[in-house]
Amino acid sequence: MPLAKIWVFVEIAGGKPAPVALELLTKARSLAPTVEAVAFAPEAAEAAAELGAHGATTLYAGTDPLWADLLLGGPAADALAALIKEHTPDLVLFGMTYNSRDVAGRLAAKLGVPVIANGLDLSGEDGVTVQSSVFGATLNVTTRFESSGPAIAIIRPKSFPAEPSGGSPATVSPVTAPIDEKHLAARVTDRVADVAAGPKLEEAPIVISGGRGLGDPKNFELLDQLAAVLGNAAVGASRAVVDAGWVPYAMQVGQTGKTVKPAVYLAFGISGAMQHTVGMKGAKAIVAVNRDENAPIFKLADLGVVGDALKVLPALVEELQRRRS
Amino acid sequence: MKVVVCVKQIPDPNSTGQLDPQTHFLKREGVEVVMDPGDEFGVEAALQLVEKHGGEVTVVSMGPERGLDAVRKALAMGAAKGILISDEGLRGSDALTTAKVLAAAIKREGFDLVITATESTDGYTGVVPQAIAELLDVPAVTFAKSLELDGTTLKVKRQTEAGYDQVEATIPAVLSVTAGVNEPRYPSLKGIMGAKSKPLDRLTPGDLGLDGAGGGTAGQSITSVEPAPQRAAGSIVKDDGEGYKKIVEFLAEKKVI
Numbered sequence: 001m002p003l004a005k006i007w008v009f010v011e012i013a014g015g016k017p018a019p020v021a022l023e024l025l026t027k028a029r030s031l032a033p034t035v036e037a038v039a040f041a042p043e044a045a046e047a048a049a050e051l052g053a054h055g056a057t058t059l060y061a062g063t064d065p066l067w068a069d070l071l072l073g074g075p076a077a078d079a080l081a082a083l084i085k086e087h088t089p090d091l092v093l094f095g096m097t098y099n100s101r102d103v104a105g106r107l108a109a110k111l112g113v114p115v116i117a118n119g120l121d122l123s124g125e126d127g128v129t130v131q132s133s134v135f136g137a138t139l140n141v142t143t144r145f146e147s148s149g150p151a152i153a154i155i156r157p158k159s160f161p162a163e164p165s166g167g168s169p170a171t172v173s174p175v176t177a178p179i180d181e182k183h184l185a186a187r188v189t190d191r192v193a194d195v196a197a198g199p200k201l202e203e204a205p206i207v208i209s210g211g212r213g214l215g216d217p218k219n220f221e222l223l224d225q226l227a228a229v230l231g232n233a234a235v236g237a238s239r240a241v242v243d244a245g246w247v248p249y250a251m252q253v254g255q256t257g258k259t260v261k262p263a264v265y266l267a268f269g270i271s272g273a274m275q276h277t278v279g280m281k282g283a284k285a286i287v288a289v290n291r292d293e294n295a296p297i298f299k300l301a302d303l304g305v306v307g308d309a310l311k312v313l314p315a316l317v318e319e320l321q322r323r324r325s
Numbered sequence: 326m327k328v329v330v331c332v333k334q335i336p337d338p339n340s341t342g343q344l345d346p347q348t349h350f351l352k353r354e355g356v357e358v359v360m361d362p363g364d365e366f367g368v369e370a371a372l373q374l375v376e377k378h379g380g381e382v383t384v385v386s387m388g389p390e391r392g393l394d395a396v397r398k399a400l401a402m403g404a405a406k407g408i409l410i411s412d413e414g415l416r417g418s419d420a421l422t423t424a425k426v427l428a429a430a431i432k433r434e435g436f437d438l439v440i441t442a443t444e445s446t447d448g449y450t451g452v453v454p455q456a457i458a459e460l461l462d463v464p465a466v467t468f469a470k471s472l473e474l475d476g477t478t479l480k481v482k483r484q485t486e487a488g489y490d491q492v493e494a495t496i497p498a499v500l501s502v503t504a505g506v507n508e509p510r511y512p513s514l515k516g517i518m519g520a521k522s523k524p525l526d527r528l529t530p531g532d533l534g535l536d537g538a539g540g541g542t543a544g545q546s547i548t549s550v551e552p553a554p555q556r557a558a559g560s561i562v563k564d565d566g567e568g569y570k571k572i573v574e575f576l577a578e579k580k581v582i
Contacts, residue, residue, distance in 0.1 A: 113544055315568075
């Protein structure tokens with residue numbers, strides 16, 4: 001049975017939809033005749049034009065000022081469950097982000113339907129099937145939903161391109177049901193951004209990442225120097241060094257962290273644990289420098305240099321500076 | 326206070342996991358198993374809380390008999406009591422079934438706070454903590470990179486894409502902690518010896534009133550398992566002092582310089 005209606009859950013920041021929502025709308029358009037969006041944020045309605053331009057005909061928008069202060073998961077799952085009962089979408093799509101995982105996990109438990117996470121591709125030909133990756137993206141598993149409720153899938157960012165449909169702004173349908181008081185028990189009191197200079201990690205055409213092999217947090221300066229001379233480059237990191245407190249979480253590339261697909265990814269002193277490679281193996285080209293010739297990162301690398309990143313980096317920066325001048 | 330920590334026994338993450346081609350379940354035979362390294366942070370967080378505020382840590386796990394190793398490790402680290410829920414019918418359980426079983430065991434035990442890792446290292450759906458919270462009808466404070474308890478208020482720095490959110494939640498609640506939230510202790514020899522005499526409940530889903538939970542993968546079926554497409558082999562060179570030149574050539578070839 002072909003799909004009739006797909007919903008995309010949209011996170012909103014500063015009136016703008018999260019980029020993954022536009023990717024999911026683009027894919028949803030190819031699977032079902034009706035594609036709609038759901039968002040909960042005081043300024044959610046501001047996103048109607050951009051969501052409409054990517055294929056959403058309706059935006060169910062919860063705009064209670066409280067949405068700005070609450071942890072999204074509990075109240076959003078409640079509101080979504082009520083909307084789903086009323087409008088019966090066949091499939092609800094989420095991006096694999098911190099907040100959306102919270103919402104999708106609670107929603108699945110609330111509705112008693114399965115949820116498939118880490119999705120990389122979707123099909124609606126023969127029921128809903130989701131292709132996801134397991135074991136550090138070494139295996140692709142295809143799962144079909146068999147339950148009677150809506151299918152819930154959480155898709156990794158950058159699995160699909162975001163392409164405008166040329167659609168007009170989505171019709172805003174206000175979600176007016178009050179937020180249950182019990183959700184006031186968990187509040188966000190402050191939002192802190194670790195701001196990095198230069199292009200954003202997810203958007204930079206070149207990503208330079210460092211791992212344990214750099215030996216010391218201060219050696220990340222070498223990556224910053226390389227980024228500066230390359231221009232158009234952002235600096236990332238493996239989970240090991242983020243967990244060790246060398247650099248902020250916002251720089252983490254991997255399973256928990258950012259998914260990047262740059263033209264070139266350079267990994268310095270990163271062994272290539274599956275947790276990391278999930279987030280970068282979609283790069284068009286990969287360069288790895290590591291002392292250990294058996295490091296798994298070399299299996300992914302188009303160019304691998306077996307050697308000390310701390311020796312290669314300064315020479316590389318110097319050579320690029322020389323070429324530039 | 327009563328803190329319940331969820332732990333999972335998984336194939337050693339340093340070995341490559343395999344799914345059985347027939348059943349599509351995780352192959353557990355002939356693979357070294359360990360407590361999920363991510364769970365050590367949850368156990369440590371729980372122990373630090375009760376050391377400061379009083380109370381007791383109970384560790385709960387769902388999985389085959391070998392899951393006892395993970396429970397015993399948590400007991401050796403300092404947890405007071407262990408619960409293992411095992412049943413052949415739970416093999417290959419999805420996130421929702423796992424959450425149902427764990428939530429039922431936690432409810433039976435009673436709790437002020439439930440602590441989990443953010444996701445398992447083998448399955449990494451990362452939605453079990455939230456599903457448990459929904460089934461227990463309490464807030465889920467997820468992806469905590471630091472935490473403190475002030476009376477009944479949990480104050481957490483919660484990881485976000487951009488940085489972190491400062492979150493306050495009233496317990497009872499479910500808390501998921503990132504690796505790096507603390508430095509997990511090693512079990513002492515005394516702890517390991519003492520773990521053997523600590524109470525250990527072995528339960529089945531039936532004991533939790535979950536008969537007819539519908540099997541491990543109700544509502545979905547795996548239709549295929551295939552190796553992910555591999556990247557073509559690249560060129561690997563030893564750095565002889567001029568490795569940087571190879572990188573420059575490569576970048577030029579890719580037209581990014």
